Amino acid sequence: MLAILGFGDGRDIGNAFGVVVILVMFITTILLTLVMIVIWRAPLILVMLYFVVFFILEGVYVSAVLTKIPEGGWFPFVISIILAFIVFAWYYGRQKKLNGEAKEKLSLDNLRDLLSSLEIQKVPGLCIFYSKIQDGFTPLLRHHLMSIRSLHEVTIFTTFRYLLVPKVNPCNKIIIKKLGIHGLYGCTIQYGFANSFNLEGDDYVSQVINILKDHIRQNCDGHSPDTVNEEILQLESAKEMGVIRVHGKTRFHISKKNSSLDKLLLEFYEFLHRNCRSALPVNGIPTEQVIDIGMVYNI
Known part of the structure; x- marks a missing residue:
């Protein structure tokens, strides 16, 4: 609701949504390639065939939406930075606490x-x-x-x-x-x-x-x-x-x-x-x- 009120324009919201969708597809391709290599141990030729085709295709989409970042596409990056800060702060504080407890054990x-x-x-x-x-x-x-x-x-x-x-x-x-x-x-x-x-x-x-x-x-x-x-x-x-x-x-x-x-x-x-x-x-x-x-x- 805040995003809708803040942008006030369906075009900017569409740009933000488009950047998210394309980047999710791009990251999924990279992660699935790692799964094929590390977990499934698929033949390298099949891995490269999958990776090259989808990497080029989605790379073109990514390059197209990069121009939309100043026009609303920045919003998902801000949300990602906030969530990453929360997760990192929790991990950092928890590790500090565990290290302090381990020193006094x-x-x-x-x-x-x-x-x-x-x-x-x-x-x-x-x-x-x-x-x-x-x-x-x-x-x-x-x-x-x-x-x-x-x-x-x-x-x-x-x-x-x-x-x-x-x-x-x-x-x-x-x-x-x-x-x-x-x-x-x-x-x-x-x-x-x-x-x-x-x-x-x-x-x-x-x-x-x-x-x-x-x-x-x-x-x-x-x-x-x-x-x-x-x-x-x-x-x-x-x-x-x-x-x-x-x-x-x-x-x-x-x-x-x-x-x-x-x-x-x-x-x-x-x-x-x-x-x-x-x-x-x-x-x-x-x-x-x-x-x-x-x-x-x-x-």
Whole structure:
């Protein structure tokens, strides 16, 4: 509506629309050529036959509409620049946040030292602690332990790993490992771009517990059957006591050492992040079981 009111002329709107259509066709030809070479591995002669014919044909169209850019054809370029800025600001801010979290992450030895230095109370129940750190522990855990001084008797640190495949085999979707500290386990949920996963309800929790039981039974070397059974009973008891899901909310403080462009991108990212929808309902995570932990990073 704003574009129609702004141009006030069907001719300029037609020029803008024509530039978009021709450029989309031109870009599609280039991308499809790459798909034919990289993905389909088509014979080079067929690829060149397709590319040369359509590149010349659409190149003529593109050269014809370039003269229309000053007469309304500039509008789609402005929209593209705005959208590109939004996407880049989101990516840049997210990477800054992930890098800051990775620098402050805890190692297994750090966690052992922290648990031994603090008087941590063990709370009955099962805690699923969501984290973005693949190797190590999120610094939110340190913040949680130093603030609350408690930890559930069974805590499963859960991370998500995106794979460049359409779908992940169900048997490889959930990977469980013991972390070397009693009651602490790691869980990695792998998914592809065509996968849909739901983390809601007892089905997901039961699936994780069953996989964890199998992992304990298969890696019981050096442990007596009584010890293995005791650990399995602890899992079942913790599940019966109730499930809590801990989710971190991180913000960052923009330091003065950043350049003006960095400050602009990071402040815009913070604006987007404050107004975006939470990923919890989308992933099927029941919000009534979620405890949010907030933390601020200096960037």
